[in-house]
Every structure is written in C-alpha cells, then in structure tokens.
Amino acid sequence: MSNTTSTTAAPTTLRVQGMDCGGCERKVESALTRLSHVEHVSASSVTGSVRLTAPPGKTLQRAEIESTINALGYQVIDESVATPGAKESAPWWRTPKGRLVLVSGALLALAWALKFAWPSLGTWPFVAATVVGLVPIVQRAGQALKMGNPFTIEMLMSIAALGALAINAAAEAAVVVFLFAVGEMLEGVAAAQARRSISALSQLTPSTARLLEQGEPREVAAASLVPGQRVQVRPGDRLPCDGSIISGHSSIDESPVNGESVPREKAEGEAVFAGTVNLDGVLEVEVTRSAENNTIARVIQLVEEAQAAKAPVARFIDRFAFYYMPAVVGVALLVAVVPPLVSTMLWSESIYRALALLLIACPCALVISTPAAVAAGLSVGARHGLLMKGGAVLEQLGKLKRVALDKTGTLTAGTPAVTEVESLAADGSAADVLRLAAALEQGASHPLAIAISDYARQQMGEKIPIVQGARALAGQGVAGQVEGRELILVSPRYLQRFSQRSDEVEARIATLEAQGKSLAVLIEGERTLGLIALRDEPREDALRGLQALERLGVQAIMLSGDNARSVAVIAERLGIEAEGELMPEDKAQRVRQWQAQGLGPIGKVGDGINDAPALAAAEVGIAMGSGTDVALETADAALLKNRVSGIAEMIALSRATMRNVKTNVALALGFKALFLVSTALGITGMWVAVMADTGATVLVTLNALHLLRYRFNDIGA
Template identity: 85%
Template sequence: MSGTTPAKTSQHQTPPAASAPTTLRVQGMDCGGCERKVETALKRLSHVEQVSASSVTGSVRLTAPPGKTLPHSDIESTITALGYQVIDESVNTTEPEKSSSWWQSPKGRLVIISGVLLALAWGLKFAWPALGSWPFIAATVVGLVPIIQHAWQALKLGNPFTIEMLMSIAALGALAINAAAEAAVVVFLFAVGEMLEGVAAAQARRSISALSKLTPSTARLLEQGEAREVAAASLVPGQRVQVRPGDRLPCDGQIIVGHSSIDESPVNGESVPRERSEGESVFAGTVNLDGVLEVEVTRSAENNTIARVIKLVEEAQAAKAPVARFIDRFAFYYMPAVVGVALVVAIVPPLVSPMLWSESIYRALALLLIACPCALVISTPAAIAAGLSVGARNGLLMKGGAVLEQLGKLKRVALDKTGTLTAGKPTVTNVEGFDGVCDGEIVRLAAALEQGSSHPLAVAISDYFQNNNGQQPKATLPKVDAGRALAGHGVAGQVEGRELMLVSPRYLQTLTQGSSKLDATITVLETQGKSLAVLLENQRPIGLIALRDEPREDARKGLQALERLGVQAVMLSGDNARTVAAIGKQLGIEAEGELMPEDKALRVRQWQAAGLGPIGKVGDGINDAPALAAAEVGIAMGSGTDVALETADAALLKNRVEGIAEMIALSRATMRNVKTNVALALGFKALFLVSTALGITGMWVAVMADTGATVLVTLNALHLLRYRFNDKA
C-alpha cells in the first residue's frame, strides 16, 4: 500500500508544548466595556485559545493552542477595526506612557466638537425658533457617527452588547420620538464620560510606569581609566561605570572600588540610606549619596531590578482577582438582562395602561443607557491596580490581584528563623577546646573545613578566624583533602592528615555517646539561643563553636503589628529546638524547631485541615520551597534578588518583618476600596434603574448617572494611590 500511515501515538511521545503567552500593548482601552469588546472579538479568531484584556495596563495577553501560532496580522487588524491602536512591540515597554492634554486625544476632540455643536444648537434655538429641532438633530448625528462606527464594528465581530450600541439605539430612538435636544445632550455627556475614563485610565497606568523614570538615561562608562557618557540602555554585564555623588545608579551591579551611602527608597521604599562598600550589590535607580563608586554591571537594562519590578507588577495588574472575575461574570449576564427589561418597559405599559408609546419608548431608551456596567466592571481592577502600585513603590511586590485579595484573609503566618526573623548573619560567641586543644586551634581547623562554603555559619566561622588572625600573616588555612558535605548535618574532610568532622549536636548523638559535661555545655549554650558546631577528630569531640544569629531590629515590632491585625505568627525552623525556643521567647512568639523542609509543609497542611487558614508562609524562597508552595500565600524575603522577584507569591524587597503586616494592611485597605466601589456602582444603578422605569428621571440624567458612577469609582480607586503605611499595621 502506497502512501503514509498515520503514526500511532506512543505512550512516550511528548505532547505538543503549550505556546507561550504573547502580550500586546493596546492604546485606547479605558474601561471594562473596552476589555469585553476586545476579548469577544479576538476569541472568534482561529488559533486563539485564551484572551485577557486589561484596560488598567493597556495590554492584551493571548495564548495559542499547543503546537499552533497566533495569527498576528488578524489580531492586529481586529483590534484596529474596534477603534484601538496596537503599539509596536519593538518599542521599550518600560517607557512610561506619553502624557498629552485631553483635548489632543480622539475622545477629547469628540467632546469639543459635540460641545460646540450643542452650544450652537441652543443658540440657534433661541435666535431662530423657526428652525425647530434641526440644529439638535445635526449636533446629535455629527457626535453619533464615531459611536455608531464603533458599535457596528463590534457587532460584526460578535459583540452586540456594547455601550456604543446602546448609546446609538438610545440616541436614534430619541430622534425618532422627537426628543432631539435630549439626544444631543446625551451624546455630549457620553463623550465627556468616555474622555474622563480615558484620563483616569492613563493616570492609573502612569502610576506604575513612572518607575522607569528612576533609571537615568545616560551612564559614565569607564574604558582604559577614562569615563565617557553613553546611553544607560547600552550597558552590558562586565562593563564598568563611574557613579558620582548625587547620581542615580544606571544599572544593577557590584561595587568594585569605593564605598558610599545609598538611598534605596526608589527600589524598596526604605527611607534610611544603606552603607555599601566593595563587593556589595547595588541596584539601578538608587541614589549614590556620598563617595565616588566604580561599579561593574551585572544585568542589562531590560533585566535590571527596576525593569523586572515594572514587568512583574504589570503582569500582576493584568491578572484578575477572584472578585474581579466574579464581577465580569455578573456583568456578562446583567447587561442582556437589562436590555430585556427595557424591551418589556417599551412594549407592555401601552398594552395594559393608557401610557403613550412615546413615553414607554422614552423610558426604555433611558434604561438602555443605565444598562452599561462600566462603573461596576472598572470598580475592582482599578482598585486592585492601585493597591499593587502602592505596594511596588514601597518594596511590597505582590504577583496579582488574587494574591493581594488573599493576603487580607490570612489568619496565621509561619515564619522561618534564619534570615527572616533573624538578621541571617550569625557571629561566633563561644569557642571551647577539649582535652588540652586550644581555642585558636579549634577555630583554625573548623575554618579550614568550612572554607569556600557560603552557608551563614561557615561564613561566620571564617570571618571569626580572619578577624582574630589578621595581624598574623602566617596563620593561613591549611588545605582540605577529601572534603565532603554531610547533607543537613555538617562537613567532613582530612586536614593535615587528621580525619575531622564539624557537625551539629543532633548528628553527634548518632555518632558517639558523648559525655555528661559536653551534653551539659551544649544544653546551656542552646538554651541561650545559640547554634552549635562540634568539631570531631576520628569521631571524638575535641571542641565546639557557638554562634548566635540576633533577631532583626524590626522583628518584634513587625510581630506586634501582625498581632494588632489579628494574625497569629508562628516560627518554624530547622535549627535545634532549644535555640529556636530561646529566640521565640525573646520575640514573644510560638516557635517550633528541628523541622526538615517537608515537616514545615506538613505543619502548614495540618493547620489548613484544622480550619486555621488561610496560611501565609514567609521564608527565603529556596529552603522553604515546600512550605511556600503549600501555603495560600508564599512570601519571600530579599532585597531585589532573583529569588525575591521570581519565587513565591509575594516578595518583601525591604527585607523587613514589618513588611508582612504592611502587605496585609494594604490588602485589607484595597478590598475595602473594592467593596466601596461595588456598593457605589450598584447603588447608582439600582437607584436610577428604578427612577427611570418610573419616569422620574430622563435620558440625560441616566447618562450622567452612568458616567458619574464610572468616574467616581475610578477616582476612589486612584485615591488608594495616596495610601500611607504609618500606623496602618
């Protein structure tokens, strides 16, 4: 048989990979109605599986089915046909939206034209009454043309229930029942409302995109000892730049020469400058206050901290919260329902009562104008976007509306000890040698075993050795042979022919019986909140080193803030139980030690099963990965690191315990704003639906109510941008 036979799918055959989402910048989307028009039209295209439009970020996110590619030309032409503009993707998306006066926009020009024609119509009515309604008809038609065009394009693309369609029907219907003056007023008020929505949406977008202005446009590139000015966007990793006092850093980098105070508030909202010296990391957009620095570039412009924060926050703003998705579903059914009610109001009263057809149709047309749920739909995303923006400006990065919404519901927060409640920089407090071995020898051998390790305890021991032998050039560390890590327990190796191990007291118990004196010493030191490392030679203890990691300066204050919010804090640590208990007692917090990563995740699941959730988990984003994943909200500590920005659900760029309570307080303030907005939107709708159906209010009042509600909830959401954290947590 000739030809090919379709291959059978093997159980090992790899399924087609899911296509990566594509994000397009779209200009002109200013409300929930705009989002629905774009989503409905694009979903009808082939090879478009998922669409999510966001008027808050001015973007459309699309996904193709596995193995397919998006029809970009069709997508762009569809968006353009709806009256919006696709911005060239090659343009740097971190650039802030260009500010222009309202009268320079298409919506602004329509307001001016409609307003002038309406004023002329009223003038002609009083000057030449014989003209009748013709001036108002002309004003209505001229202002209605672009509205009808948008309504027709949306109808052709499968979306009949748009505000433009309802406005067109209402205005044309008003002309048909000889209410031309009111039709002209309605068209003008609609244009004003659309323009105000555009202004408010642009303001919301600029609130976060303005972060990009923090990075300077130029940098002083060092080449062969000479500095020359270049574009900051052209910097690549490995190059070196000079940063003078008062300059903003043009890049993420590492200080090679110099030390200075750095104002990091643009990145993490921390008002107190930090001292930075050679070998330490610095971030783009921060301000050099004192000395001249030579900085090596570690990240390109499109990948620096500011750019990544902007990208993550915009993605978060585009991700709808559960309450926003509920409002969208409600609006989907609400609008057709009100249209149905309007038809009943137009037809039934004249059939069952003496009401004139012109009166019933007028009331129905007014109801159509109330039907648009713009205020309701924009009420939630505008507030969520404002809350995310406020958080980002203050070093509180939350990845999406769902995270922001869930934070305010947390009842219990589990915190790691090292690096979260403590500074993560332990120092050596005690050294004790046994059987005649001097303390200095214990430190020397332990530092030799730990050399090259980045573990906090290892670094502390190495630093202690260097600080105590800095004046003795000959006191160098010996070489380690057969060095190896004892996973979760310590290190081992041969030093100067001696078989050595540096282990935790718990692991020591599995190796040797120990002695009552050693056990007593360990107990005393651990009760004081110290971590211990025991040095063994041929599995015989020859000395120990005690280290203590002090609580962060703001730890107690942060825990008290959580308590005021009604959130219970619990410490979960892998350190020994006595040390953890001592730190917990010092901080006034419930504490549990000797937990492996999987044990922490188990505790979180047990609390959830017992109804103690939702649970938040705070850690470093790596060692606590299982618990971070198990919790409803995982929060990573870190000052702008990859871990802090790219793992967990939220990140504390300030690296402060108080930031946890600030996140929760901001979440609750945002959700209060959302509830207020929803109440305002529904209240306006309910009031004017009833008053319009009863004939108390007319068409122009209906438009003012719809526009007023939309503007009011938007302004209320933007008010959240002025949120202050002082005394809120």
C-alpha cells in the same frame, strides 16, 4: 506596528492604546476570543494591555490579532518603543475624546444660542449637534457589531440618541451625546492617571551608563550592558544596572526600589540594584544582570503579570456583566412595548423611558470597579517593595488566618554576629582574645570566620596582626602562629582534643550554648585563653512585624530546619510558637495539615530552596527579596525590603484594597438600582441617566486611585 504575517509564541502581552473603561475591555476580549488561535484573553484598561494565550498546539497570529484590535478603533503599540502609559500622556484636549468633547460642547452651545435667537429654526440645530457628536460613537458601535458584540455602551447610546431624534427629543439627544463624550473623556483621564503611576517604575533606571573600557568611562545605553562589564557611578547618579561593587564605598538610597527611607552604606563586594541612587562616593560596579533581568525589569514584569491576573471578585463581575447586558436590553423592550398595550401611556413616553433605561443600564462602573482598585493596590505595594503576583494573590492575602515563617534569613538576618568575647585566662583580656582569633580567621570563608573578622575590624580597625603558617584543621577549626605564639581556634566539641579539661570552662560553654549561640574557643598549648560567642540575631523589625500580625488577627508560627535549641531561643525572644529540625517536606506537610484542619488560608514566608515546597503548598507563598531564585519563583509574593513587618503591610494593603472594591461595587450597584427604578417610573430622563452612568464610572475610578495614596502607618492598630 507590524503588518507582516507573523506568529507570536503564546502567551503574549500587547500594549493597546485607547482602552479607557470596562466596556473597552469587554469589546476587545469578545472580539479576540472569537479567533480560532486564541484560547484566553484578558484586557486591562488600567494598564493599557491585552494578554493572550493560544490553545495547545496552536500559535497566536500576531497580524490577525492586531487587525482585529485596530478594527475596534484601538491601536497596538510597538513594545520596542513603548513603556506603559507613555503613549497616552497627552493633555486631555489633545486626545480624540477630548476633541470630541470640545466639538460637541461648542455645537450644543451654538444650538441653544440659535434656539433663543431664531426660534423659527426649530430643532434642526440640535439635530445637527447630535449627529456630529454621534458619528464616532456609531462608528465604534458598528465596529463592535461586526466583531459579534452587539451589547456595547456605544450601541446603547446610538439607539438611545437616534430614538430620541425619532420621537422629536432632539435637544435632549444633543445633551445626552455631549454628556456621554464628557464621561468618556473623564474615564480616559482617570485611566491615564493610573497608567502613569504604574509606568513610573520603568523610568527609575537611567537611559545611559558610564561604561569603563581600559579604565576610561564611555557613555553607552544602559540597556546594552551585559554581565561582566564594569561601569562608573558618580555621586548623585542612579545605578544603571544590578551589580557588585568592585571599588569604592558610598551611601545608597534604595527607596526608589524598596521604599526604604534610610540610605544604606555599601562597600566592596556588596550588591547594588538598578534604579537606586548613589549619594556620596564614586563607585566602580561590575554588571551582574542584563537590563531585561535587573531588579527594575523584574519588578515591572511581576507587576504587569499581576495586573493581568484578575482577582476572583473581578472574574465574577465580568461573568455578571456578560448576562446583565442582554437582560437589561430585554427589560428595556418590555418597558417600551408593554405600558402602551395595557394602559393609556403614549408610545412616545414609553419609548423615551426605555431609551433612558438603556443608558443607565450600562455596567461600565461595575466592571471597572474591581480592576481599577486592584491595579492601584498592586502599584502601591510595588512602590513599597511589596510584590504580589496577581489580583487573586492580593485578594487572598487579606483572608490569611495563619502565617508560617522560616527562621534563618526570614525572622533572623541569616548571618551570625558576635555577641560576646570573653577571656578565660587570668593574664589576658577580651580584646586580646578578639585580636588573636581575628588574626587566625583572616582569609577564611566560613560564616563564623567572616563574622569574627568583621567584628574585629569594627572594634579595632586595621590593628589585626599577621598570621604565620595558617592551616585548617579539617572540620574542627584553624591553627597558626600569631606574634610568635602557637594558637588554635576550635569548636567546643573538639576542645578536649587540644586543651585540659576544666569544669569552669565547660560550664560557661554550656550556658552560652543553652542560649542558642555558636562558640569558637581560643587555645594556646593546653591552656584555654578565651571564647567568642556568635548567634544569628532576629531582624531589627522581627518583633514589631510579629506584633503587627497579631493586631491583624493573624497567628504566626516558626517552622525551621535549624536545631531545636536555637529555634527555641529565638522563639522565646520573639514570643512565637515554633518547631525545629524540620526537613523541607516536613514544612510542606505542616502547611497541608493546617489546611486539612480548616485553619487556613495559610501563608508561608521563606527565603531558601528548602522553603520552596512549603511556599508552593500554602495558599499564599511569600519570599524574602534576598532569597534564592527558586524561592522567589515559587512564591506568590516577595518582600524586597527583607522586613518581617512587610508581611503585615501586605495583609493590611489587601484588606484596604478589598474594602475599596466593596465600596466601588456598592456605589456602582447603588447608582444603577436608584436610577433604573427612577427612569422606569419616568422620574428621571435621558441626560440624568447618562450623568449617573458616567458619573458613577468616574467616581469608582477616582476612589480606586485614592488607594495610590495609601499609607502603611500604624498597621493593624
């Protein structure tokens, strides 16, 4: 931690150790908001971080911010040596709050033992136990008061415990202080558990890499890798970087990054990602992204930014707590003063009830109920390749009524695949057509050429002949000599330029094109030898993903820039309403029209630059993880698995998270309402009030953490 007078560009995020509850968040936010160079503050006890923004024209003063946080009893952790949760993973008995529990518990037990052994000592052992346990609580209350925040749980606890001593309820005061310490310790344990589950992301990338220099491997820090360098990855090793395979082939387990359970076969030229596991082959990989920009780093950044962005329901609860605390203090004063003045109630009894009321009134459980659930939901999504940029996005996803999807690269794989190979010559075969066409397409970079070459290698291995005199026919096809034969491979629209007209051939071409397929026709002289049909096929899970959306009550519509015939064919196969031949601005206009008609909220899913306007126009824009950087940056969420079913998974996770939030709010408010009434009526006392408050806080936190075990089975069923 730096003590120098320095400045930090806004906005910035600081790691803060010691924040364990909603009360901690409010203290930090209240104190930092009073600084003239701070415009907005968002503290998260779940992630252990504080995000700050400076007003226009000003710069955040790092030194003053750190001193303010330190004055509240928390500690700013140096980002260069810290990962989320790393500093707070000590067992509970080694933490300051854990030690306070042990000391308070021991003193309370000793006080009760002395009471029974030497009754003549009176209440002094309990007074001593109360004072010792209360000292750190009073210190924290004083620190918050100096920062202009009198309404804290520590202040309420200090008033209640000292008041109990004043009315000769020392034994109860000692019990209250001990139970409060236990509650704070349990809150800390729950918060640390949440942070550990989140920080596990940062541990996916290995700390070292085998850098290749002049063909020899040398172990270096993975964080030092830069684009252009080459590394060796052995079987069983995690990939230390994002890169492209230069040599070798292997099965890659990508489940650490995107949750995909089936390993993927990777060969030369294919992309690999940091944190994935090389299973069975030695790979030489060229680094394509630096450590701070690789897949894992981008995931962590998105998750942290998401957790810093509070959901609307969380912002509402924060505003509610701001007014709730002073109101409760006012009610407690009335409970202490009014009854003795208008009835025969003793002052000691009314003051006791008022003190107990202060204890039960603290809204810790209510304030932590939403951010804990939202953080758990975001973490579960990230572990399964579902990235959402904030609690607001997570909340909005569950409300979607209509989702617009792009065709190419979203509902389809985005690359053409061979569907048919047909011979149209009496003396030929489909194998001959494929072999000769593949020979002509060798070395070509056009997507159709690549698809034909790949398919031929799969069917025939390395038995593809060599082409001689290969040449491109600009905009029409390719030509060359194969096995001494002069051959041409062209698009059907140029068929009549090179071959004799044939009604049978044209009828077959028309049939295949009506199915939304692209064709390549093989010609020798003026004779048509055969044709190859290709089509960008739907993703394997496209139909299943659309059916899951339907079960969730979300309407799916395809918006594509592709030709209407291809769009109609894919739409018919998937059973989805569709529009084709749309420009990027047309897609955005459709989204705005639906919004104006009250059909929203609208979600938009896409993967390309042409999808960016519609992604931005929709309430929730969702980018395929294989999409362009523009699409990923514009979108509110991303599907790292590139699966259509991930859309339904996001929506289902959102709804599960919001159910968890509602349950937490109901539990928190229910406990408060029940014990506020029973305490005001004198039915329950101080120690019950503290147990109810801390118990409710721990209960809602544990309920939120239950989301970490969320399963995506039978989505929408």
